Amino acid sequence: MTYPADLAYSKEHEWVRGPLEEGAEVVVGITAHAADALGDVVFVDPPQVGAAVIAGEVCGELESTKAVSELYSPVSGEVVAVNDALDPAPETINSDPYGEGWIVKVKLSGAPEGLMDAAGYEGLLG
Amino acid sequence: MTETTLLTTPLTSLHEEAGASMVDYAGWSMPVRYLSDVAEHEAVRTSAGLFDLSHMAEIIVSGDDAAALLDYALVGRASGLALGRAGYSMMCAPDGGVIDDVIVYRRDHDYFMVVANAANRDAVLSELWARREAYPAGDGSCQAAISDETESLALIAVQGPESADIVARMCQRGDDDVHALKYYAAANVVLKGGVHAYVARTGYTGEDGFELFVGADVAQDVWALAVETGGDALTLCGLAARNSLRLEAGMPLYGNELSRELTPFDAGLGWVVKFGTESKPRGAFVGREALEAAASQVPERALVGLVSQGRRAARDGYSIVDAEGGAIGTVTSGLPSPTLGHPIACAYVPAEIGAPGTEVTVDIRGRRESMTVTKLPFYTRQERA
Numbered sequence: 001m002t003y004p005a006d007l008a009y010s011k012e013h014e015w016v017r018g019p020l021e022e023g024a025e026v027v028v029g030i031t032a033h034a035a036d037a038l039g040d041v042v043f044v045d046p047p048q049v050g051a052a053v054i055a056g057e058v059c060g061e062l063e064s065t066k067a068v069s070e071l072y073s074p075v076s077g078e079v080v081a082v083n084d085a086l087d088p089a090p091e092t093i094n095s096d097p098y099g100e101g102w103i104v105k106v107k108l109s110g111a112p113e114g115l116m117d118a119a120g121y122e123g124l125l126g
Numbered sequence: 127m128t129e130t131t132l133l134t135t136p137l138t139s140l141h142e143e144a145g146a147s148m149v150d151y152a153g154w155s156m157p158v159r160y161l162s163d164v165a166e167h168e169a170v171r172t173s174a175g176l177f178d179l180s181h182m183a184e185i186i187v188s189g190d191d192a193a194a195l196l197d198y199a200l201v202g203r204a205s206g207l208a209l210g211r212a213g214y215s216m217m218c219a220p221d222g223g224v225i226d227d228v229i230v231y232r233r234d235h236d237y238f239m240v241v242a243n244a245a246n247r248d249a250v251l252s253e254l255w256a257r258r259e260a261y262p263a264g265d266g267s268c269q270a271a272i273s274d275e276t277e278s279l280a281l282i283a284v285q286g287p288e289s290a291d292i293v294a295r296m297c298q299r300g301d302d303d304v305h306a307l308k309y310y311a312a313a314n315v316v317l318k319g320g321v322h323a324y325v326a327r328t329g330y331t332g333e334d335g336f337e338l339f340v341g342a343d344v345a346q347d348v349w350a351l352a353v354e355t356g357g358d359a360l361t362l363c364g365l366a367a368r369n370s371l372r373l374e375a376g377m378p379l380y381g382n383e384l385s386r387e388l389t390p391f392d393a394g395l396g397w398v399v400k401f402g403t404e405s406k407p408r409g410a411f412v413g414r415e416a417l418e419a420a421a422s423q424v425p426e427r428a429l430v431g432l433v434s435q436g437r438r439a440a441r442d443g444y445s446i447v448d449a450e451g452g453a454i455g456t457v458t459s460g461l462p463s464p465t466l467g468h469p470i471a472c473a474y475v476p477a478e479i480g481a482p483g484t485e486v487t488v489d490i491r492g493r494r495e496s497m498t499v500t501k502l503p504f505y506t507r508q509e510r511a
Contacts, residue, residue: 036147037147039147039158039159039162039163039366040162040163040164040165042164042462042464043437043438043439043462045437045438061438061491063437063438063439063462064163065163065164065167065366065369065370065461065462065464066158066163066366066369066461067441068438068439068441068491091162091164094162
């Protein structure tokens with residue numbers, strides 16, 4: 001499994017792409033490790049556009065046949081876009097977790113804290 | 127996380143080489159999926175899938191009193207099985223609670239194979255030993271040998287509409303025996319390469335299918351033969367697909383729908399208990415008195431199927447709630463059905479709301495969702511012409 005070097009990672013297995021500063025818009029998804037642990041994602045219940053999300057708090061759900069997993073926001077801010085393509089094709093999260101499988105875009109209310117680089121995240125996975 | 131040594135099957139190394147995601151299942155390292163659990167599930171519904179089920183326990187009961195001992199130890203009548211036939215049965219405690227659900231194969235007149243769940247292997251074995259001591263006179267005079275062959279045998283399942291063709295082509299003499307085998311019947315066959323296998327037309331998927339019992343020493347050869355013979359028509363499948371397939375087919379899973387706290391009658395499976403008839407009387411068996419009482423009572427709750435037109439699936443342990451939000455029932459298994467495209471679940475509910483068509487409310491992680499009681503199974507295969 002791969003963990004791109006240009007992303008930041010949370011300990012709840014989400015990734016963040018974009019400038020990590022107040023007012024910036026970042027893209028959020030789940031890591032290949034999380035997608036693999038869940039199995040084929042069959043339903044994504046993301047937060048709605050306009051919703052306020054808080055780092056470390058639950059903002060949505062992902063379901064596979066095997067399990068349901070809560071989606072934790074890795075950053076704080078306002079949801080400015082949701083990946084509607086996941087509704088008819090949730091399995092995109094498994095096939096392309098860092099690309100077409102992105103989940104939401106968030107406008108940051110402040111610089112995020114506690115995120116890791118790829119090496120740090122891989123260290124967490126052990 | 128504590129480190130425990132997991133049991134491995136003779137095929138574990140092949141699963142790892144194939145890139146399977148491995149999980150701890152009842153103390154065994156087993157493949158939960160290879161690539162895609164939904165694709166594996168669909169392959170079994172439309173073509174065929176290959177499963178390693180070597181974690182299942184095989185217990186051989188043999189000898190002059192083997193049939194009589196099993197008649198005493200289980201709720202079914204093993205002595206009534208014809209040679210080469212299999213029967214679904216249960217082992218119950220004296221209070222009627224289910225210790226395990228098992229399949230009994232009569233491989234020879236005095237030679238039975240009891241296939242038990244991996245998680246219940248020790249419980250079934252120790253109960254069989256204890257019941258042998260107690261039967262028939264409490265003096266240990268029962269002439270039956272009990273042998274745990276779980277680790278000397280591998281169990282490989284080929285399941286799906288193409289399974290009969292694939293298994294027949296795995297046989298040394300393009301064997302018609304396989305096609306002629308009836309459901310819940312089994313036969314000794316010789317596979318290509320001269321390997322002997324005990325092939326049963328049994329399974330846990332709701333499709334036509336076969337289970338091959340082979341020596342652990344030849345398991346990798348049989349697995350490779352299946353892969354080569356099946357080609358593109360055969361997909362490697364893990365335990366995630368096995369679970370979604372069995373739930374669609376309305377088949378109970380021990381630990382979910384069945385437990386020590388429930389009798390077979392509670393689970394709507396009272397038919398497995400054979401009290402005997404005038405023409406076929408039956409003597410004592412463990413749990414008989416409690417089960418007779420259970421059979422004569424109107425059950426207070428029912429095991430039902432639930433379906434929903436929503437998208438969020440009810441899962442094992444979620445509550446069925448009344449108008450005030452109080453728990454009145456419990457979901458035992460649930461998932462988004464890959465074949466049907468909507469959530470399905472099994473649940474114990476009060477009998478008065480157990481009729482098909484009744485709307486119930488399930489607490490799904492704090493949100494109440496409506497589900498409809500439906501007849502089991504959720505999915506029935508189309509018989510092929």
